[in-house]
Amino acid sequence: MRIDLVTAIPSPLRAALDVTVLRRASHVVDLHLHDLRAYAAQPQGQIDDYPYGGGSGMVLKPEPIFACVEAIGGSPDEIIFLTPDGEPFTQPTANCLSMKRHLILLAGHYKGVDQRVRDTLITREITIGDYVVSGGELPALVVIDAVSRLIPGALGDTQSALFDSFQDQLLGAPTYTRPSEFKGLHVPEVLRSGDHARISKWRADIRLRRTRERRPDLLATPT
Numbered sequence: 001m002r003i004d005l006v007t008a009i010p011s012p013l014r015a016a017l018d019v020t021v022l023r024r025a026s027h028v029v030d031l032h033l034h035d036l037r038a039y040a041a042q043p044q045g046q047i048d049d050y051p052y053g054g055g056s057g058m059v060l061k062p063e064p065i066f067a068c069v070e071a072i073g074g075s076p077d078e079i080i081f082l083t084p085d086g087e088p089f090t091q092p093t094a095n096c097l098s099m100k101r102h103l104i105l106l107a108g109h110y111k112g113v114d115q116r117v118r119d120t121l122i123t124r125e126i127t128i129g130d131y132v133v134s135g136g137e138l139p140a141l142v143v144i145d146a147v148s149r150l151i152p153g154a155l156g157d158t159q160s161a162l163f164d165s166f167q168d169q170l171l172g173a174p175t176y177t178r179p180s181e182f183k184g185l186h187v188p189e190v191l192r193s194g195d196h197a198r199i200s201k202w203r204a205d206i207r208l209r210r211t212r213e214r215r216p217d218l219l220a221t222p223t
Helices: 011-016 020-027 062-072 091-097 115-120 137-148 196-214
Strands: 002-007 030-035 078-088 102-107 124-127
Touching: 002 062, 002 137, 011 137, 020 137, 030 062, 062 102, 062 115, 078 091, 078 137, 091 137, 102 137, 124 137
Parallel strands: 002 030, 002 102, 078 102, 078 124
Antiparallel strands: none
16 A cells, blocks of 8 residues: 655654554555645745635645645545545444555645645545644654454454454453462453353354443444
């Protein structure tokens, strides 16, 4: 897979893209970071301007965005804009995107982007939650991380991602490791029993109970 991230502030992202699963997945994910200012039409590198009709904040100009996407080239499967009014990012969305060959992510900044970019260039708009952050850079990292870990070869344990929370609309089960007793707190006996059938049933039961208690909305959502 190839992922291109287009942003107005690339510097803080370089370090973040070199850690955890994003670094381990570098052999299966070809990741490129693009600085919008390099594509500005004005010599001074201006990439934003005041909104027509008045109002607060600045808006990303269309010229550098179109120029950057044209320079990236290829035939991307999706050009995704990270925005608070996009569709909610879910595990099924991550699963779907992980099967694509080429994604371009546009991180919004300031007050947003010129609507003409959204109308003619963007194929999908995504939000990571019902709140607003300073820009689309952090949401873009979330999407890249969630998608990359699903690509075969990205994780050391190839089966790990298949049993994550939300893969089957249920939350994960509790996990324990050694020692079996710590400050009077014990690992459940069933996990130490070696009885894999009992362990599987215990995990399934507790996942369902946890989901009912914490996220009943997931049980009402079609898989």
